[in-house]
Amino acid sequence: MWPSLRPKSAHTICANPLADRHFSMTTQRYNARESEPRWQKIWDEREIFATKNDDPRDKYYVLEMFPYPSGRIHMGHVRNYAMGDVVARYKRAKGFNVLHPMGWDAFGMPAENAAMANKVHPKAWTYENIATMKKQLKSMGLSLDWSREIATCDPSYYKHQQSMFLDFLKAGLAERKLGRVNWDPVDQTVLANEQVIDGRGWRSGAEVEQREMMQWYFAITKFSDDLLDQLDTLTRWPEKVRVMQQKWIGRSEGLAVRFALDADTTPRGERELEVFTTRPDTLFGAKFMALSPDHPLAAAAAAKNPALAEFIAACKRSGTAAQIIETAEKQGFDTGIRAIHPFDPSWQIPVYVANFVLMTYGTGAIFGCPAHDQRDLDFVNKYRLGNTPVVCPEGQDPATFVITDTAYDGEGKMINSRFLDGMTIADAKEEVAKRLERETVGNRPVAERQINFRLRDWGISRQRYWGCPIPVIHCEACGIVPVPAAELPVKLPDDVSFDRPGNPLLRHDAWRNVPCPTCGKPAHRETDTMDTFVDSSWYFIRFTDPWNADAPTTRSVVDRMLPVDQYIGGVEHAILHLLYSRFFTRAMKITGHVALDEPFDGMFTQGMVVHETYRKPNGEWVTPAEIKITTTGDKRSAALLSNGEAIEIGPIEKMSKSKRNTVDPDDIIETYGADTARWFMLSDSPPDRDVIWSEEGVQGATRFVQRMWRLVSTAAPLLPAPGTNVDPANEAAKALRTVAHQTLSDVATGIERLRFNTAIAKLYSFVGALADVVDDPKKPLASDPALAAAAREAFDILVRLIAPMMPHLAEECWATLGHQGLVSQAAWPEVEAALLVSDTLTLPVQVNGKKRGDIVIGRNASNQEIETAVLALDAVKTALNGKPVRKVIVVPQRIVNVVG
RNA sequence: GCGGACGUGGCGAAACUGGUAGACGCAAGGGACUUAAAAUCCCUCGACGGCAACGUUGUGCGGGUUCGAGUCCCGCCGUCCGCACCA
Numbered sequence: 004m005w006p007s008l009r010p011k012s013a014h015t016i017c018a019n020p021l022a023d024r025h026f027s028m029t030t031q032r033y034n035a036r037e038s039e040p041r042w043q044k045i046w047d048e049r050e051i052f053a054t055k056n057d058d059p060r061d062k063y064y065v066l067e068m069f070p071y072p073s074g075r076i077h078m079g080h081v082r083n084y085a086m087g088d089v090v091a092r093y094k095r096a097k098g099f100n101v102l103h104p105m106g107w108d109a110f111g112m113p114a115e116n117a118a119m120a121n122k123v124h125p126k127a128w129t130y131e132n133i134a135t136m137k138k139q140l141k142s143m144g145l146s147l148d149w150s151r152e153i154a155t156c157d158p159s160y161y162k163h164q165q166s167m168f169l170d171f172l173k174a175g176l177a178e179r180k181l182g183r184v185n186w187d188p189v190d191q192t193v194l195a196n197e198q199v200i201d202g203r204g205w206r207s208g209a210e211v212e213q214r215e216m217m218q219w220y221f222a223i224t225k226f227s228d229d230l231l232d233q234l235d236t237l238t239r240w241p242e243k244v245r246v247m248q249q250k251w252i253g254r255s256e257g258l259a260v261r262f263a264l265d266a267d268t269t270p271r272g273e274r275e276l277e278v279f280t281t282r283p284d285t286l287f288g289a290k291f292m293a294l295s296p297d298h299p300l301a302a303a304a305a306a307k308n309p310a311l312a313e314f315i316a317a318c319k320r321s322g323t324a325a326q327i328i329e330t331a332e333k334q335g336f337d338t339g340i341r342a343i344h345p346f347d348p349s350w351q352i353p354v355y356v357a358n359f360v361l362m363t364y365g366t367g368a369i370f371g372c373p374a375h376d377q378r379d380l381d382f383v384n385k386y387r388l389g390n391t392p393v394v395c396p397e398g399q400d401p402a403t404f405v406i407t408d409t410a411y412d413g414e415g416k417m418i419n420s421r422f423l424d425g426m427t428i429a430d431a432k433e434e435v436a437k438r439l440e441r442e443t444v445g446n447r448p449v450a451e452r453q454i455n456f457r458l459r460d461w462g463i464s465r466q467r468y469w470g471c472p473i474p475v476i477h478c479e480a481c482g483i484v485p486v487p488a489a490e491l492p493v494k495l496p497d498d499v500s501f502d503r504p505g506n507p508l509l510r511h512d513a514w515r516n517v518p519c520p521t522c523g524k525p526a527h528r529e530t531d532t533m534d535t536f537v538d539s540s541w542y543f544i545r546f547t548d549p550w551n552a553d554a555p556t557t558r559s560v561v562d563r564m565l566p567v568d569q570y571i572g573g574v575e576h577a578i579l580h581l582l583y584s585r586f587f588t589r590a591m592k593i594t595g596h597v598a599l600d601e602p603f604d605g606m607f608t609q610g611m612v613v614h615e616t617y618r619k620p621n622g623e624w625v626t627p628a629e630i631k632i633t634t635t636g637d638k639r640s641a642a643l644l645s646n647g648e649a650i651e652i653g654p655i656e657k658m659s660k661s662k663r664n665t666v667d668p669d670d671i672i673e674t675y676g677a678d679t680a681r682w683f684m685l686s687d688s689p690p691d692r693d694v695i696w697s698e699e700g701v702q703g704a705t706r707f708v709q710r711m712w713r714l715v716s717t718a719a720p721l722l723p724a725p726g727t728n729v730d731p732a733n734e735a736a737k738a739l740r741t742v743a744h745q746t747l748s749d750v751a752t753g754i755e756r757l758r759f760n761t762a763i764a765k766l767y768s769f770v771g772a773l774a775d776v777v778d779d780p781k782k783p784l785a786s787d788p789a790l791a792a793a794a795r796e797a798f799d800i801l802v803r804l805i806a807p808m809m810p811h812l813a814e815e816c817w818a819t820l821g822h823q824g825l826v827s828q829a830a831w832p833e834v835e836a837a838l839l840v841s842d843t844l845t846l847p848v849q850v851n852g853k854k855r856g857d858i859v860i861g862r863n864a865s866n867q868e869i870e871t872a873v874l875a876l877d878a879v880k881t882a883l884n885g886k887p888v889r890k891v892i893v894v895p896q897r898i899v900n901v902v903g
Numbered sequence: 904g905c906g907g908a909c910g911u912g913g914c915g916a917a918a919c920u921g922g923u924a925g926a927c928g929c930a931a932g933g934g935a936c937u938u939a940a941a942a943u944c945c946c947u948c949g950a951c952g953g954c955a956a957c958g959u960u961g962u963g964c965g966g967g968u969u970c971g972a973g974u975c976c977c978g979c980c981g982u983c984c985g986c987a988c989c990a
Contacts, residue, residue, distance in 0.1 A: 032942090243985080246907065250986060257990080280990060293990090333988085364989045371990085377904080378988055457989055574984085634930080687915050687928065695915070699929055707928090709942090752919095761917070764927035771927095778944095847923040852971045854923050892970050898922045902970050 033712035035676025039811040043144055051828055052146045054102045056548065056560045063099035064564055065091045066543055068572030068580070069106045069153075072132035073113060076139045078612040078658055078684075078696060079573070081668050085681040085808075086609060086690055086759065087571050088145045092807035093754045095146070096831035102564055103146060104546040106153035107133050111535045112190060114469045118501040125469040126497065129156055139668060143677045144810050146827065151549050155538035156469070160545065162492035163555035164537065165474040169485045170594035172475075176222045179483065183363075184462060186214040191505050192466045193218060219473055219531060220460040223586045227252055227456040229600070230585055239605035241691070244577040251578050253457025257281035258436055259366065260450045262292065265341040265351065270303040275444070276342055276354065279365030279455055283439075284431035285372035287420035288393035290383050292342050292354040292370050293335060297362035304338040304356075311336050311356065318358045333382045334358045342370075345439060345449055346421070357382065365455055377410040384408070393420045394428060461583065463534040466506040468499055470532030478519035478526035487520050493528070506530055539580055540587035543567055544597060556596045565597060566604045574608040581606070607757055610693040612684075614664040616653035617641055624663040625650055628670070632698065655695055666696055678809035679705045685759040685808055708812055711770060711805065715798060715816040718777045721784045722795040725822065729796065733789035735782070737838075742772050743797040744838045750804045751831070759808070766804060773797055800832045848873050849900040850882035858899070866893045873899050 046052065067087035070080055091103035107129075114125035121128075133154060140147070153160055171177035185194040189209035199211050223230075231252045234245045260283065262276045276292060294301040296318035305312035314336040335355040344350035352370070359378060360369055371379035373390035383390055394415040395401045401418040417423040423431040439450030464473070472493040474486040486493055496514040499507040508515065508530040519526035541555070547564040548557040572580075581603070588602040617625040630641045630650050641650040658665045671680045683704035688694040729736050746769040753762025776794055777784060784791045798820055806813035806826045817826035841862065846869065848856045856878035860869055870891045873879060879901055886903040893899050 243907065247985060250906075253989060255989075278990080282990075359988045359990095361989065369990045376990070378990075381988095455989080577985085639930095689916080692915095697915095697929080700915085703929060706942095713943090760915090761927085764917070767927050845923095849923080849971070852922095852969095857923080890970065892922095894922060894971095898971085900922080900970050 033709055033812065033815065035678060035708070035811065036673070038815050039142070039144060039672075039677055042811045042814045043141060045814075045825070046144075046146070046827060049825075050150075051825065052103065052148050053150050054100060054104075054148045056564070058100040060098060060100040062102060062564055063094040063569075064102040064567045065094065065569045066102075066104070066546075066567045066571070068570075068576060069108050069539070069542060070136065071108045071111060071113070072129055072136055072154075074132045074135065076136050076668050078666060078668060080140075081143065081671075081680055082612055082684040082690075082694065083571060083573070083609055084140065084143060084145055085684045086607075086757070087569075088143075088147075088681075088810075089685065089754060089759060089807040090569055090571075090757070091146050092810065092827065093751075093831070095827075096803065096806070096829065098830065101146075102546070103148060104151040104153075105140065105145075105147045105149065106151075106542055106546070107136075107155065108535065108539050108542070109133065109154040109156035110470045110532075110538055112192075112467060112469065115467060115501060118469075122501075124497070126156070129154075129469075142672050143668075143681065146810070151546050153542055153545055153549055155471075155535075155542060158492045158494050159552065160542075160549075161471040161538070163545070164471050164533070164541070165486070165491050165493060166488060167541075167555055167591065167594065167596065168474060168533070169488070170596075171221065171590055172485060174590070174594055176225065176590045176593065177219060178222065179217055179219050181215060182218045182220070182462060184214055184216050184218055185211045186216075187211055190467075193462060193464055216464075218462045218464040219529075219533075220462050221537075221586065221590070223461045223583075224456060224458055226586055226589050227254065227458050228454075229589065230458075230582065233585075233601055237601065237603075237606070240603075241574075241606065241608055244574070244581065244606060244608060247577050248582055251458065251582065254454060255281050255456075256452070256454050258283040258432075258439070258450050259453040260286075260345060260370070260439060261444065261447070262342040262345060262352075262370065263444070264354075265343060268339055268341045269300075270307050270340075273300060273303070276300065276368055277366045278368045278370050279453060280370060282372060282375065282432075283435040283450070284417065284420075284423065284426075284428050285375050285393050286344070286346065286370070286435055287423065288372040288374050288391050289344065289352055289370045290373050290379070290388045290390060291335075291386075292352055292368065293357035293360045293382070294338070294354065295360040295362040295367040296356055296358060298356070298360075298367045300340070300354075300368075301338070301356045304340060308338070311338060315356060318356075333378065333385060335382060335386060337386075345442075353388075355386075363459070364457065373410065374406040375410050375412055377412075380406065380408070380410040391419050393418060393423075461534075461586070463537055464531040465534055466509075466530070467532050468495065468501075468507045470535060471538060472508075473529045473531050473533060475529045476517060476519060476526050477529060478522060478524060480524055481519055481521045481526075484519055484521050484526070490520075508532070536579060536583050537587075540583045541591065543570075543584070543602060544588070544591065554596075555591070558596075558598070561596070562598045565599055566602050569605040569607065570603040571607045571609060573611075577608065607691070609690050610688065611657050612696050613655050613693045614658050614666065614696045615655050616662050616664045617650045618653055619643075619648065619650060624661075626663045627666055627698070657693075658696070671701070675701055675705045676708070676811070678812045679708050682707065682763070682809055686763040687760060689760050690757055707767065707770070708809065710774075711809075711812060712816070714770065714774055714777060715802070715819055718773075718784070718794065718798060719819050719821065721777075721791060722798065722820070723788070723792050725795060725799055725820075727792040727795055729792040730789035733787070733793075735776075735787065736789040736793035739772070739776055739790065739793040739797055740835070741838045741841070742769065743793075743800045744835050747800050747804065747832055748834045748839060751834075754807065763808070766801075769797075769801060769804075773801065802826055803829055803832055844896060847898050848876060848879060849898065850879055851903055852900060853882070855879055855882045862896075869893050869899060873901060 065087055067083045091101050095101045109129050114129050117123055117128045118125050168177060185199045187194050187204040187207055187209055189207040190204060194204055203209060204211055231249060231254055234249055237245060257280050259277055259279050264273055264276055266272050266274055296315045301315060305315050335357040338354050338356055340354035341351040342354055344352060371382060373379040373383040374392040375394055380390060390406050392404050392406050394411060395404050395418045396411060396413055396415040414428060417426045417431045423434060436450060436452055440448045442449040472495060474491060474493045476484045476486060478484050496511055499511060501507060515527045515530060517526060517528055544556060544561060547561045551557045584602055588597060589600050591597045592600060617630055619625060629644055631644050632639055632641050641652050643650055656662055656664060683701050687700060746765050749765040750762045784794060802813050802816045803826060810827060813826045843859055844862050845857050845859050847854055848858055856876050858872045860872055883903045888901060888903055890902040
């Protein structure tokens with residue numbers, strides 16, 4: 004596929020020595036396929052990436068999201084892990100005790116799906132995939148501490164997860180309760196709200212049904228406030244992720260108000276209806292009340308009203324299915340029930356059932372003030388209930404202010420609201436709250452200030468086999484009994500079958516039937532397993548001491564190694580995984596396993612890898628490997644390799660199996676080497692944006708690999724020993740040193756800020772500059788010892804700068820340059836700051852904001868000197884065209900602007 | 904609908920807290936070398952004008968602030984992402 008990878012014959016190389024000034028008899032093309040495994044073996048044998056927990060140096064914990072062992076790694080992994088590895092290698096060179104572990108998010112449904120489809124056991128399937136993917140990851144040359152490898156499906160891992168579940172249970176952080184759950188009829192399991200997307204299961208895509216079931220929950224809502232408040236402290240997280248979490252938690256302050264009901268109108272003599280509102284100030288604008296179709300009062304009313312029952316049934320039908328309907332029309336049904344205004348016993352308000360009121364939020368009932376809420380306005384306009392504005396914006400005449408189609412939700416003064424008139428919204432809210440709090444009905448105040456959250460408790464029950472068993476036993480006499488600590492882990496039985504849908508654990512009597520640990524009577528195990536998000540909520544904590552067989556953590560270690568200093572992963576986990584991990588860390592703190600609340604100090608979400616799509620005229624997708632691209636002028640066309648059939652080049656999209664626009668990391672590493680793949684993934688696009696994988700781009704990267712190798716192997720014999728002093732009087736040498744140290748400074752900044760693309764740009768320039776020095780026929784290196792010494796320093800810097808990105812090539816170069824140790828263990832070079840400030844500056848000169856020339860002037864020149872020099876420029880005189888100079892602005896070290 | 908991010912050459916993109924717009928890479932064009940190709944090296948490459956040094960113009964559109972705006976402010980247009988009746 005890429006024949007030039009083969010080393011060229013000496014004959015070819017020597018045929019034209021002038022054409023390639025870098026080549027010599029001994030210089031061959033860099034052979035990644037030979038070199039990379041060789042260095043990997045050396046790193047492995049010397050265990051240089053194993054992290055010692057008792058290392059006294061400052062720690063740095065860099066982590067990429069661990070993969071699901073789906074079978075093979077993909078380019079997204081390559082990008083993710085390449086980024087993390089740059090940080091790990093860089094921090095290691097900077098002298099930190101770097102923790103950079105890897106593991107497997109190994110439980111989950113694909114393993115069971117494979118079991119059903121291919122009659123292979125989930126365990127066997129999973130471990131085979133792990134073996135394959137581990138080999139692939141190793142071929143990338145990542146500086147991982149494999150001795151800490153974790154698979155979440157391993158009993159040595161989930162044992163501790165089970166013990167923590169019991170800790171949580173004791174601490175009231177885990178509980179079993181009846182819940183309305185999302186039931187996935189295809190996967191036959193319960194899904195968390197977060198796993199339901201547009202009314203469909205996130206994996207199966209099946210339409211989700213609502214069911215009432217006993218479920219295990221983690222009490223994440225106990226931390227709602229804290230999870231929200233602490234977001235502000237996460238300054239090294241993307242703003243976007245923090246906003247998403249904030250929205251997800253969804254805190255809102257308001258008032259719970261009990262409306263009296265006219266008992267003559269209620270189905271069973273009900274006397275009140277409680278609603279939650281954030282706008283108690285608009286109480287005098289109320290036109291209707293509305294109940295969720297799931298509200299008990301609605302059900303009661305429907306029992307006596309078939310038309311209402313039919314309406315409610317219709318709402319429920321469309322409820323799940325029709326979230327697709329964009330702006331589902333507001334619909335309501337008058338129950339005939341009448342509520343009484345809390346401030347006016349004679350004021351009756353109709354109570355509707357409305358399709359847009361959610362049972363899961365607040366009390367499942369609202370009062371509607373149409374003038375100041377768009378949803379309510381849409382509703383009354385449909386049912387002709389009218390509206391009364393009660394907030395008048397500044398500058399509007401209250402007498403003529405009317406609302407028609409657009410609700411007003413801005414600031415203003417209260418109107419039409421009796422004792423509230425003239426108040427601000429905030430004052431009116433306060434006044435209403437005060438008055439209603441004082442009033443009591445049946446020993447309870449009519450209203451209470453309340454804070455509501457959108458966040459729900461985390462339902463973790465899954466009716467699946469391939470997950471962490473929930474370690475409790477159900478006993479008819481004793482109820483729910485925790486499995487005794489000494490009996491953990493509750494291991495999954497191996498002898499299960501997948502020939503029927505549903506949970507194999509449920510029908511595995513030998514496993515399921517056990518005596519009660521308390522009373523000894525026949526009892527049975529819990530057959531639900533945990534959501535796999537539980538597994539991934541603490542793996543990064545376990546990495547700190549995965550060898551501890553007795554406890555989830557070792558406090559002396561975990562307290563020192565956490566938090567994760569830099570976490571890197573896809574934005575698709577911005578809410579679920581990160582929020583659950585934040586919860587889990589808090590729960591582990593309460594149960595004594597860690598000391599901190601926030602597990603991830605720095606978070607970075609990397610972009611996707613995207614690729615062109617190709618398809619045949621009949622619409623069939625074709626993989627990049629099956630086609631050939633030809634370029635004529637700036638027109639590109641594609642044809643099938645096998646028979647030359649024309650192929651349409653489609654839009655660039657996320658790599659996916661369905662569109663077949665994937666490239667296989669194995670193929671890329673086999674053809675170009677891991678360094679080329681890593682380099683390309685890091686160059687071009689900023690890491691948080693999508694990167695386009697293209698054949699041309701990879702070839703650009705591989706060209707650089709060869710260029711770098713050629714340059715180093717040509718120069719190496721010409722360089723003095725490392726550490727040779729440079730004659731400070733030699734200008735050319737000094738110029739080269741300046742470039743080297745400037746690059747050093749820039750690359751470090753780029754890596755620290757995770758701006759790998761800019762770091763790489765500087766490295767391209769640096770190599771260009773070095774090549775100019777090495778190649779300059781007018782000034783051979785051999786004739787200038789000072790320059791040769793500067794070049795030696797520059798090369799030693801260069802190789803250490805590329806080492807985090809292209810570690811194998813760097814090792815090869817490092818050895819070629821005569822160093823004994825490994826560059827992977829070499830210290831990061833020190834910047835010589837004095838080189839970065841020059842004696843003279845080139846200042847651009849503007850006239851009226853337009854650039855007209857430059858002056859070169861001493862760095863400490865006074866403004867007066869600069870002004871004189873600037874005004875003497877011909878270009879300035881011409882541009883001024885005889886006009887007098889009004890002002891000269893000198894921005895120190897930057898620019899000069901003459902105002903004419 | 905709400906919230907957020909973004910909009911710079913043919914393309915991916917640089918540009919520190921307002922200070923030389925387009926670094927670096929890709930693609931393209933021209934040249935050197937070669938029997939030829941590959942590889943490599945050199946040159947050109949925002950637009951318009953000019954043989955040329957150079958000039959004019961140019962960071963989605965329209966205004967504004969400033970000696971100076973890709974960057975700040977106001978108003979539009981467009982793209983992408985997230986949330987979608989949360990009372």
